[in-house]
Amino acid sequence: MTDVGEVIARVHREEWARVVATMARRVGDLDVAEESAAEAFATAVERWPADGVPPNPGAWLTTTAHRKAIDRLRREVKREEKHQEALMLLPESPEPLGAIDDDRLRLVFTCCHPALAMESRVALTLRMVGGLTVPEIARAFLVQEAAMGRRITRAKAKIKDARIPYGVPYRQDLPARVTGVLAVLYLIFNEGYLASGPETEPVRADLTAEAIRLTRLVRALMPADGEVAGLLALMLLTEARRPARLSATGELVTLADQDRGAWDRSLIAEGHALVRARLASGRPPGQYQILAAINAVHTDAPDLRDTDWSQVVALYDQLIRLDPSPIVRLNRAIAIAELDGPSVALGEVDGLPLAGYHPFHATRAELLRRLGRSEESRSAYDRAIELAANTGETAYLVRRRDQLAGR
Amino acid sequence: MAQYLMSVLHDNKTATATPAEDAAIDVFNGKLQADGNWVFAGGLTAPSSATVVDARAGEPVFTDGPYIESKEYLVGFWIVEAPHLDAALRMAAEGSKACNRRVELRPFEGRQ
Numbered sequence: 001m002t003d004v005g006e007v008i009a010r011v012h013r014e015e016w017a018r019v020v021a022t023m024a025r026r027v028g029d030l031d032v033a034e035e036s037a038a039e040a041f042a043t044a045v046e047r048w049p050a051d052g053v054p055p056n057p058g059a060w061l062t063t064t065a066h067r068k069a070i071d072r073l074r075r076e077v078k079r080e081e082k083h084q085e086a087l088m089l090l091p092e093s094p095e096p097l098g099a100i101d102d103d104r105l106r107l108v109f110t111c112c113h114p115a116l117a118m119e120s121r122v123a124l125t126l127r128m129v130g131g132l133t134v135p136e137i138a139r140a141f142l143v144q145e146a147a148m149g150r151r152i153t154r155a156k157a158k159i160k161d162a163r164i165p166y167g168v169p170y171r172q173d174l175p176a177r178v179t180g181v182l183a184v185l186y187l188i189f190n191e192g193y194l195a196s197g198p199e200t201e202p203v204r205a206d207l208t209a210e211a212i213r214l215t216r217l218v219r220a221l222m223p224a225d226g227e228v229a230g231l232l233a234l235m236l237l238t239e240a241r242r243p244a245r246l247s248a249t250g251e252l253v254t255l256a257d258q259d260r261g262a263w264d265r266s267l268i269a270e271g272h273a274l275v276r277a278r279l280a281s282g283r284p285p286g287q288y289q290i291l292a293a294i295n296a297v298h299t300d301a302p303d304l305r306d307t308d309w310s311q312v313v314a315l316y317d318q319l320i321r322l323d324p325s326p327i328v329r330l331n332r333a334i335a336i337a338e339l340d341g342p343s344v345a346l347g348e349v350d351g352l353p354l355a356g357y358h359p360f361h362a363t364r365a366e367l368l369r370r371l372g373r374s375e376e377s378r379s380a381y382d383r384a385i386e387l388a389a390n391t392g393e394t395a396y397l398v399r400r401r402d403q404l405a406g407r
Numbered sequence: 408m409a410q411y412l413m414s415v416l417h418d419n420k421t422a423t424a425t426p427a428e429d430a431a432i433d434v435f436n437g438k439l440q441a442d443g444n445w446v447f448a449g450g451l452t453a454p455s456s457a458t459v460v461d462a463r464a465g466e467p468v469f470t471d472g473p474y475i476e477s478k479e480y481l482v483g484f485w486i487v488e489a490p491h492l493d494a495a496l497r498m499a500a501e502g503s504k505a506c507n508r509r510v511e512l513r514p515f516e517g518r519q
Contacts (some may be wrong), residue, residue: 014510051433115492115496161514161516162492162512162513162514163489163490163491163492163495163514164492164493164494165490165491165492167491167493169493170493170497173493173497231487
């Protein structure tokens with residue numbers, strides 16, 4: 001008996017996006033698609049414990065959702081007239097992505113459309129593709145439920161009013177649009193990995209897991225895209241270290257101090273395999289692939305001292321050619337500190353225009369500490385603590401500051 | 408098909424297009440017409456030539472000058488027909504490039 005509940009939860013994870021996506025194509029309205037999918041799952045919760053799980057749960061759910069949608073459209077006759085015309089389907093499908101033509105991919109591209117605000121893309125993707133409820137998404141982003149509900153409603157209204165197409169982008173737009181999808185997924189992952197907010201757990205495993213699940217889905221839909229594979233590898237290699245990332249007291253543990261034995265070997269193996277496959281492709285890597293490769297170097301080292309820092313610096317040099325942002329330069333300088341010492345690294349860090357970015361101050365504090373410049377280090381820690389939003393990170397920074405000699 | 412308003416936003420001193428911009432706009436207009444996306448387009452004179460009319464209280468009241476003083480104002484617009492936003496966005500991008508200004512894209516209401 002327990003198992004019907006579990007089956008429903010599993011089917012929800014596996015089939016939600018497909019049901020919403022199929023319904024969106026059929027009725028041309030995301031709102032109706034979402035509601036009818038939700039009703040179909042509610043019906044499953046009601047009926048399956050008594051009637052048993054149907055042999056093909058996905059098909060059962062789609063059929064049920066379809067009936068619910070028709071009922072709803074009949075109830076709102078006016079709406080039905082509209083729906084006849086409101087089909088957002090692309091009239092001629094723009095050149096399909098190779099052989100791929102999955103409704104779920106259309107759904108992903110629609111939810112991550114660049115005409116929507118970033119926060120709306122994230123919320124819509126979690127709701128429509130991920131199947132999270134509005135209260136779950138509101139909690140994940142520390143927003144009032146009503147406000148999150150409005151955000152999603154507004155986004156759906158814009159999709160409809162501005163006629164954001166339910167489809168795969170034009171070929172010329174594709175690289176930028178894929179990058180946009182990946183940015184949404186990476187943002188979800190990062191919010192889980194380094195959660196912000198004074199009352200929040202420092203690491204939100206639910207969000208990182210959801211980001212990985214969605215990225216796996218996108219990868220299944222676009223298996224030939226190197227950056228999708230790169231982002232998945234990056235997430236897996238980052239997630240692999242999660243068990244070692246928090247101390248018993250809820251303090252963030254840096255890479256240097258992590259218990260490497262606690263790292264998840266199977267995630268590392270999967271991440272490394274993806275990175276190797278990208279290297280073997282011989283194609284020039286994009287930024288996610290390079291970031292994944294950097295993480296592969298870290299996770300390859302049994303001990304911090306075994307880290308191939310020159311390889312890490314070489315990869316950062318490659319990354320800077322694609323993205324010469326000060327944040328990438330800061331991260332490169334951290335590797336430089338290991339290779340050429342803290343003095344050289346500090347020279348690279350000072351002067352970066354990152355005064356409002358707490359890792360800048362945390363990095364300076366650490367380098368100054370290693371150089372024995374305690375007073376300057378202390379004030380850099382102070383600044384980093386002021387700016388940091390993650391509870392585990394704040395705890396770490398406070399302890400490091402208080403360990404400084406003097407006073 | 409839906410219709411979209413492409414407003415051309417202007418945010419510095421000289422409102423008039425340069426000859427090069429005019430030429431690029433002509434090419435873009437020709438393309439809109441050839442592709443069947445053209446509905447209407449026009450350029451506007453400076454806001455200082457505007458007259459505000461308010462007849463809500465009966466006799467119309469005329470006021471010299473724009474009602475809204477802003478650094479950013481409308482210098483022209485296109486109305487285009489497009490099957491969906493992605494197509495309209497591409498036109499807006501080409502239009503922005505042609506007139507060398509920012510373009511705001513908004514769908515018309517209810518013409519779906």
